[in-house]
Amino acid sequence: MTPETRIEGLRRGARMTDVAALAGVSAMTVSRALRNPDVVTPETLQRIQAAIRTVGYVPNRVAGSLSLRRSNVMGLVLPSLRSSLFVETIQGVSDALGQNYDLMIANSGYTHRGEEAAVVAFLSQRVCGIVLHNTRHSRRTRRLIREMATPCVETGNLGADPIDMVAGFSNVDAGRAMTEHLIGRGYRRIGFVSLPVKENDRAADRRAGYLAALAHHGLAADPGLILESPPGLAGGADALVRLVEGGGGVDAAFLTGDVLAIGAVLEANRRGWPVPGRIAIAGSDDNEFQERLSPPLTSLRFPRYEIGRQAARMLTERVLGREVGPAVVDLGFQIIQRAST
Amino acid sequence: MTPETRIEGLRRGARMTDVAALAGVSAMTVSRALRNPDVVTPETLQRIQAAIRTVGYVPNRVAGSLSLRRSNVMGLVLPSLRSSLFVETIQGVSDALGQNYDLMIANSGYTHRGEEAAVVAFLSQRVCGIVLHNTRHSRRTRRLIREMATPCVETGNLGADPIDMVAGFSNVDAGRAMTEHLIGRGYRRIGFVSLPVKENDRAADRRAGYLAALAHHGLAADPGLILESPPGLAGGADALVRLVEGGGGVDAAFLTGDVLAIGAVLEANRRGWPVPGRIAIAGSDDNEFQERLSPPLTSLRFPRYEIGRQAARMLTERVLGREVGPAVVDLGFQIIQRAST
DNA sequence: TTGAAAGCGGTACCAG
């Protein structure tokens, strides 16, 4: 590193008054020129713009936000940033926010404590809106957001008693729909594998939907066919083996959560079990890899990108003072039928 | 939505003076109690903490940042948030920042214009540090960051002339190392497939490394074996077919970028071409799926998580005024040898 | 159309 490349430690950017002085006007006029150019004489506008360029002025939004008592920053809290699951949502939020808002992201580490910390941090930054993942939150989280009167959208699972607004889909419906789908294709001994349902309302809801569908068709729910699994490809592989070799006469399996279904298909391939000949396999959270598996995987597709967009849109509408339509928006889901079932 | 669930539009949180009044002290004492509790009488500390709880006080960092002339927010600019490639880096940055800093994320949409906009937004927020992806940026981006004297780490490709600091690895070395690896395993007609090298310095660097390795071993570079491909599984599939059916006598292929290599393996499977029997295949950006392919894919592993961590660490050190060691940190890469070569 | 003054909600500095 040569000396020139080292950044001088102290000089911060120019202030609005510097620009004003150079342009021979007051700070107020510069302020107006920036946010309401029409109200300033074209000629002074020119001078101001020139001054801005020569001093390299970058507006200070911290000061602006303090003065306006509102920021242009939205906060997004996710369980983890590591999972590619949430990337779609981030992009959706980011796209819908556009150039007018900035985005802060924090991860909760899947804990209420972590979520609370993130929410407090965002509230301290006086974000103008918060997007929360899922609809289960600590009492303090809910209370804080309400007390600060910060617009909030919960995304993902549709749940009762929203803090403010919700954009997502019903996991009960999703679980039911996929099970109906399997029944409709003639399967009768259908296994259900999910992440542990304790502390996971999505998994619990999907399982509830699965059970509802079975009941609706007069099929008995066999506890031996309802499994919980740790996340990861290996978890899905293990679950598949347990189902097939468990003697329950299973003919189909719906694995939902993480990459469980992919792990199951890969394991079936490894063991030479034909899919769906030996067992049909359905998954969730459709993606390019599931589409390219052999056989391609029947899967639930959740509108994660759209959920992010919708959430951001609801927030910006609210910030602009417009009435947001219904506070709970169901974006639905799709069943993608492929060769694995 | 019942009336009670609607958030009251106006009331913002309590201010520090509210807390002070309730606790019977001055605002300054509250301020101290918050950031330097030891310097306050335990008894008054108690009263202040009680007051904070009863009024539901959440500190206003916007005001704090303005007063301190520095924020606790870091900015991260990525080409896209959609690609799971960058998730690791985000998590690394997030982990290293911990509870003491907040994180803002923006995407450039792969354009200089977009990157500039993101940088200006961050600079407006007076972030205390910026992480930029890669080492190619517009002149204005470079100038702005330097003029605002904002600490900056560029991540990914090691390049010349850093804005400030760099954390990453050498793509030239990576391209060379994988090519050497293939040569070492006895392959001689080695194809190279990447995204278009124009406007993509990583691809260009890896190709340069590939060519250097060939030259070093006295192997001729056959233009027919050097391909560019659009991103996506289909791109990799096409490239593989072009190589194998192109009559160049190819015996190995190094596909680098996006999911090119995965697409190639899946296509080879589909056509019944044994890998590495008919052609050996190597990829980059190792991940769980490459590991689980059949055959498992030999691949370059880049330390994306570590890069994020290191970048954030350099930034926080700089903010704390500590001398950061070398301004350019090479985190290297690994070659993961598997059955596909 | 432009400017002066008074905050926004904290924090540094110095006095007590």
Added chain:
DNA sequence: CTGGTACCGCTTTCAA
């Protein structure tokens, strides 16, 4: 250990 005062940089309000 605690409090008063003067800002931080911008915007609102009200005059000119």
